[in-house]
Amino acid sequence: MRIGIVCPYSFDVPGGVQNHVMDLAEALIGLGHEVSVLAPADEDAPLPPYVVSAGRAVPLPYNGSVARIAFGPVSTARVRRWITRGDFDVLHVHEPLTLSLSMVAVLCARGPVVATFHTAMTRSRVLAAAQGVLQIVLERITARIAVSALARKVQVEHMDGGAVEIPNGVAVAKFTGTQPLPDWPGECAPGRGGTLGFLGRFTEARKGFPVLRDAFVALARERPGLRLLVAGPGDPDDLYDPLPADLRDRVTFLGLVSEEDKARMLRSVHLYVAPNTGGESFGMILTEALAAGTTVVASDLDAFRRVLDGGRAGRLFRTGDPAALRSALVELLDDPAHRAALTACGDQVVANFDWPVVARRVLEVYAAAIEATDGRVIDQEWVGLG
Amino acid sequence: MPGMWWVVSATLAVALVAAYLVWTAGRVERLQSRAELAARALDAHLLRRAAAAAVLAERRYGVELYAAARIALDAGPEEREAAENDLTRQLRTVRLDPSDPECEAVIAASRRLALARQVHTDLVRDARSARSRPLVRLLRMGRRHAWPRYFDIDDPTLTVPVDVPAG
Numbered sequence: 001m002r003i004g005i006v007c008p009y010s011f012d013v014p015g016g017v018q019n020h021v022m023d024l025a026e027a028l029i030g031l032g033h034e035v036s037v038l039a040p041a042d043e044d045a046p047l048p049p050y051v052v053s054a055g056r057a058v059p060l061p062y063n064g065s066v067a068r069i070a071f072g073p074v075s076t077a078r079v080r081r082w083i084t085r086g087d088f089d090v091l092h093v094h095e096p097l098t099l100s101l102s103m104v105a106v107l108c109a110r111g112p113v114v115a116t117f118h119t120a121m122t123r124s125r126v127l128a129a130a131q132g133v134l135q136i137v138l139e140r141i142t143a144r145i146a147v148s149a150l151a152r153k154v155q156v157e158h159m160d161g162g163a164v165e166i167p168n169g170v171a172v173a174k175f176t177g178t179q180p181l182p183d184w185p186g187e188c189a190p191g192r193g194g195t196l197g198f199l200g201r202f203t204e205a206r207k208g209f210p211v212l213r214d215a216f217v218a219l220a221r222e223r224p225g226l227r228l229l230v231a232g233p234g235d236p237d238d239l240y241d242p243l244p245a246d247l248r249d250r251v252t253f254l255g256l257v258s259e260e261d262k263a264r265m266l267r268s269v270h271l272y273v274a275p276n277t278g279g280e281s282f283g284m285i286l287t288e289a290l291a292a293g294t295t296v297v298a299s300d301l302d303a304f305r306r307v308l309d310g311g312r313a314g315r316l317f318r319t320g321d322p323a324a325l326r327s328a329l330v331e332l333l334d335d336p337a338h339r340a341a342l343t344a345c346g347d348q349v350v351a352n353f354d355w356p357v358v359a360r361r362v363l364e365v366y367a368a369a370i371e372a373t374d375g376r377v378i379d380q381e382w383v384g385l386g
Numbered sequence: 387m388p389g390m391w392w393v394v395s396a397t398l399a400v401a402l403v404a405a406y407l408v409w410t411a412g413r414v415e416r417l418q419s420r421a422e423l424a425a426r427a428l429d430a431h432l433l434r435r436a437a438a439a440a441v442l443a444e445r446r447y448g449v450e451l452y453a454a455a456r457i458a459l460d461a462g463p464e465e466r467e468a469a470e471n472d473l474t475r476q477l478r479t480v481r482l483d484p485s486d487p488e489c490e491a492v493i494a495a496s497r498r499l500a501l502a503r504q505v506h507t508d509l510v511r512d513a514r515s516a517r518s519r520p521l522v523r524l525l526r527m528g529r530r531h532a533w534p535r536y537f538d539i540d541d542p543t544l545t546v547p548v549d550v551p552a553g
Contacts, residue, residue, distance in 0.1 A: 135515075138512075139413075139417060139512050139516075142420070142505060142509070143501070143504070143505045143508075144508070162504050162507060162508060163504075164500075164501060164504055364497065364498060364501055365501055367498070367501075368427070368498070368501035368502055368504075368505050369505065371423070371424075371427035371430075371502065371505075372420060372423050372424035372427050372502075372505045372506070372509060373420060373423060374419075374423060
């Protein structure tokens with residue numbers, strides 16, 4: 001199959017959508033399909049061979065963050081040329097409701113169009129003002145995919161339509177094949193030692209880092225050798241200041257890590273802790289930790305409960321409760337057999353999220369879209385006759 | 387010459403209205419024919435699932451499942467939705483083993499049917515909303531096509547118990 005994928009955000013900056021697009025494209029290529037990805041990129045940026053640049057992206061404040069996107073007549077011309085040259089069986093756009101390449105591609109193309117909705121955002125303000133445009137974009141999409149139950153709910157409730165829920169994949173091989181960081185995770189015996197991990201914005205309230213910090217402080221005093229490894233964007237002072245001075249040397253901060261180091265970091269801890277207090281739509285990091293073969297301790301949010309198969313693939317504790325987290329940590333650190341049982345179960349769960357498995361499900365959606373449309377993807381006059 | 391301006395603006399207005407009408411007619415036509423293609427695809431997947439279920443029933447699960455599959459295959463348009471729901475219910479009562487090729491065929495057909503149903507529902511909704519616009523109704527655009535109809539069945543996805551050891 002010839003597949004054209006449009007990524008709205010520039011590959012120069014790492015992000016969830018970009019990673020998803022790259023992993024999906026590589027998985028589809030691995031299954032023997034021809035894939036071309038159109039994305040904004042600087043002229044001299046190093047790109048994977050399957051990516052076509054649609055020109056430089058401009059930073060634009062959007063929905064509370066800065067998105068680097070391309071939009072306008074030059075981008076439109078490139079999108080149309082790419083569609084014409086590509087001769088695709090199916091066009092797969094990501095986040096088509098952002099003002100971006102994806103939207104341009106949807107408006108330019110006729111034929112089988114599949115759209116993936118990542119964020120659980122409702123209508124953006126720009127588009128709320130242009131209801132008619134939104135309708136025209138949605139009308140051209142043949143099949144919709146939502147990456148989480150929450151994103152799907154938004155589709156059903158606000159966009160007048162259903163969507164197939166296909167979760168984010170995990171490139172399992174990237175996580176199993178790496179070595180832990182040197183000197184980590186160290187010893188872990190009953191009553192002493194052990195390493196906890198946390199990854200993410202520790203200053204953001206909904207990530208729940210204070211819950212982990214309280215549990216760690218209480219536990220570290222009675223458990224010699226207990227260490228905490230933290231990675232993520234943020235100022236080290238915000239991390240260390242709230243900690244008691246005598247425990248600071250037992251917390252290691254890695255800063256913002258690359259995808260590669262993320263995998264190594266996840267393999268460098270005995271327990272990965274996800275103390276989130278809400279707002280997490282899928283829990284990507286949990287599947288990554290499971291893929292790395294690390295035992296997961298997570299708050300019992302709906303999304304986490306679902307990923308962890310109701311608690312069989314990881315230990316759940318009451319959301320926002322440091323005491324509950326602390327007793328879960330003690331229990332697991334003292335019991336390697338229990339940890340092994342959880343990770344064995346995690347391996348099976350994560351097999352369902354492996355990219356080749358996920359990509360096959362996406363291919364079934366492509367087939368459904370192709371059946372409901374006549375012909376291939378063709379370029380047409382913008383806002384042309386129907 | 388003030389008369390000249392009247393002529394120019396009237397011509398321009400007529401041209402704009404005409405362009406909008408042609409565009410709307412094309413849009414209705416496109417949505418309509420897409421809904422029809424989706425209905426055809428849905429029909430094909432319904433037949434495929436019923437056939438796969440009949441094959442399986444003949445070999446393993448006996449008369450009730452076979453009867454449900456036959457009824458679904460033979461149902462007329464009026465009772466088809468009920469017959470398909472009945473088949474889904476029957477399939478849910480039997481224990482399907484994903485490693486068996488005939489069971490796997492039924493599971494895969496059900497999964498594909500679920501996608502076809504989803505796509506069909508979305509496209510019918512788009513076609514109906516385009517056709518219920520006042521202007522479209524007034525000018526009776528799309529009258530060459532039947533009014534698009536939903537196919538109202540339960541989600542046919544079969545959940546296969548994942549074999550995970552108790553932790």
